[in-house]
């Protein structure tokens with residue numbers, strides 16, 4: 734019994750020491766407050782940097798159109814307009830891309846639109862993921878990741894599939910013949926292009 738009592742008092746002393754170490758004096762409180770402030774400022778800075786790299790197209794002008802072979806520059810990122818593959822398998826180079834503010838992609842401000850074109854995003858590859866909002870108002874869509882090209886009626890058909898070794902997740906809903914939603918591509922990406930016959934795109938967010 735004696736031994737147990739000695740051990741208990743030893744434990745009590747140990748706990749008391751722990752508690753006293755955890756209660757800071759005024760000087761320590763100031764130090765902790767300063768550290769917390771620095772951590773908070775760092776987090777805010779990182780968040781503003783990461784959200785700043787999404788393409789929102791606010792620097793483009795509604796009504797502008799682009800042909801296959803043109804380069805769109807937005808938020809210091811180049812986007813090359815490429816040819817599009819119809820559902821039957823034939824390719825067309827006669828489509829266009831454009832800017833409008835009808836917000837069918839359910840983002841904010843301007844959207845980029847594709848009218849039988851693909852958009853090849855020239856990010857600072859490799860990136861770990863990319864996400865985008867879309868409004869698909871008709872026809873088929875194309876998507877290419879790491880050279881793996883897919884041609885489908887709707888993005889939802891590719892939900893849960895691997896494209897170019899990258900996991901594709903689609904969160905979308907249908908209204909009449911239109912589809913609205915968000916696509917997330919998760920995995921190492923060195924090449925990314927997407928387009929449609931009547932596709933609106935916004936908030937394209939690469940994760941470096």
Ligand SMILES: [Ca+2]
Pocket residue numbers: 788789790791840841842843844935936
């Ligand atoms: Ca926008």
Ligand SMILES: [Ca+2]
Pocket residue numbers: 869870871872873874886887888912
């Ligand atoms: Ca469609």
